[in-house]
Amino acid sequence: MKAILTSLILTALASSGHAEEAAHHLRIGWVQAMANAPAIIAEEKGFYKSEGLDVELKGFGDGPVIQQAVASGEIDVAYIGAPPVYQWAARGLKAKIIAKVNYGQxxxxxxxxxxxxxxxxxxxxxxxxxxxxxxxxxxxxxxxxxxxxxxxxxxxxxxxxxxxxxxxxxxxxxxxxxxxxxxxxxxxxxxxxxxxxxxxxxxxLPEYPWYVIAAPEKTLETRRSDLERLLRAHAKAIAFLNEQPDEANQIIAKAFNLEAIKAKDGSEVQPAVIVAEARKRLGWSAQISSSDRAFIQKLIDYSVSLGFLNAKIDVSEVVDDTIAKSAGLQN
Missing domain, CATH: 3.40.190.10 (Periplasmic binding protein-like II)
Incomplete structure (x- = not known):
């Protein structure tokens, strides 16, 4: 009887452990662009893992393909450009921008x-x-x-x-x-x-925002603590990019399979040098500022005037910084 009871307890503990592990499994879709490097850095340096996340990174070529993955439930959260998020909202797919990824590009x-x-x-x-x-x-x-x-x-x-x-x-x-x-x-x-x-x-447009982290309604409602973990890992990745640029450049060059190129004078330019040159036009930051909101609103207005959106959307409908605040990352 004692042996049976012990077996039941061990089984219950194992089941609990699996449930806990499953609760922190997060499927992240990302547009495979250099500006989304924080996703790669967080994975490579173990920042997701250190926050208790078991992350599955799925690369996509562009925003529309990610939209399909979000709508079908294939991914839980996305590193994506800001315009697709408000375009989703206009088509009835509820999602929110919860953090910034980069500026420029x-x-x-x-x-x-x-x-x-x-x-x-x-x-x-x-x-x-x-x-x-x-x-x-x-x-x-x-x-x-x-x-x-x-x-x-x-x-x-x-x-x-x-x-x-x-x-x-x-x-x-x-x-x-x-x-x-x-x-x-x-x-x-x-x-x-x-x-x-x-x-x-x-x-x-100095430090204009482009890529953001966006989560659909279901993830926002059921995975809030995991989103907080994600944003803390994201902040660590951005700190690493800014504080350890040489190592970060090497990681980015490898992740994007950059090859050496030949300069006009015949010299060979190494992949990490390409990344260093790219940094002259882009950088990384997690916080969403008032100027970021104003720029996203300007993009929305452009989309309306160009006939890509039927009606104007207020930026407040697509930006939610409460998760970043609860994670201690947003003022």
């Missing part, structure tokens, strides 16, 4: 030896960009073309949609006159000596 580049030296020179030219209505497309059309250049994005330029990985080749071969892209593709072009920056968005 985008630039308009042209051929290094070409005639384009300023925004005014791109009138009548062809610009490579990603899919129409995407976050980067909204930033290009709304901010770069309409606000900065005072152009009509539908008539004053031709926007050629293509994967970002094809843009540098399209620029080099003359298929397009300029390209609106992000890191590390900007730095690869600059370090090869084939491209030059016409407009650095981070200089025009």
């Amino acid at each position: 985008a630039a308009l580049i042209a051929k290094a030896e070409g005639p384009i030296t300023s925004l005014s020179d791109i009138k009548g030219k062809t610009i490579a960009s990603v899919s129409r209505g995407s976050g980067m497309d909204v930033l290009l059309r709304g901010f770069v073309l309409k606000e900065k250049a005072r152009f009509d994005p539908d008539s004053d330029v031709t926007i050629s949609q293509m994967p970002v990985g094809n843009m540098n080749a399209a620029l080099d071969t003359g298929l397009v006159d300029a390209a609106f892209l992000w890191e590390p593709f900007i730095s690869q072009s600059l370090l090869r000596g084939t491209g030059k920056v016409v407009l650095d968005v981070n200089k025009e």
Whole structure:
């Protein structure tokens, strides 16, 4: 009888342990962009684990694909651009931005030896960009073309949609006159000596937010303590990126399979140097500031004016910093 009782107790304890482990299993989807490096750093350096999380990282090519994964319940939380979150809200998929991931990342580049030296020179030219209505497309059309250049994005330029990985080749071969892209593709072009920056968005909009951590309604309602763990691990990763840049650059270069490139003078540029160059146009921060909220609202307004959203959404509908506050990360 005693042996049976002991066996039952051990079984109950084991079951309890498995339940506890399952409670902290978190499926994270992330857009595979260098600016989302905190997700990679947190995994590589054991910050998720140190917070008691058993994380499953799932990489995705863009926001729309992650939206499908969120809607189907495939992932619990996402490292994603801010525009997809308010676009989700407009389509009835309830989710909230709970922390910032990075600032900066985008630039308009042209051929290094070409005639384009300023925004005014791109009138009548062809610009490579990603899919129409995407976050980067909204930033290009709304901010770069309409606000900065005072152009009509539908008539004053031709926007050629293509994967970002094809843009540098399209620029080099003359298929397009300029390209609106992000890191590390900007730095690869600059370090090869084939491209030059016409407009650095981070200089025009210092520390503008781009990637964020967003959670759907179900996760917000049932996994709050795990989201707090996630945000603490996220903050540790950002601290590491800022305090240990050399090691962090090596981790990023390896994670993104960056290869050495040949500079114009024939010298070889190592992958970690590409990452260091990219840091000139992007950085990392977890806190959502009032200026971040204002910028996200501006993106929403651009989306409405460009016809990508049917109705205006207030930024307060898509930002929730209460979890960050309860985790001790937000003022």
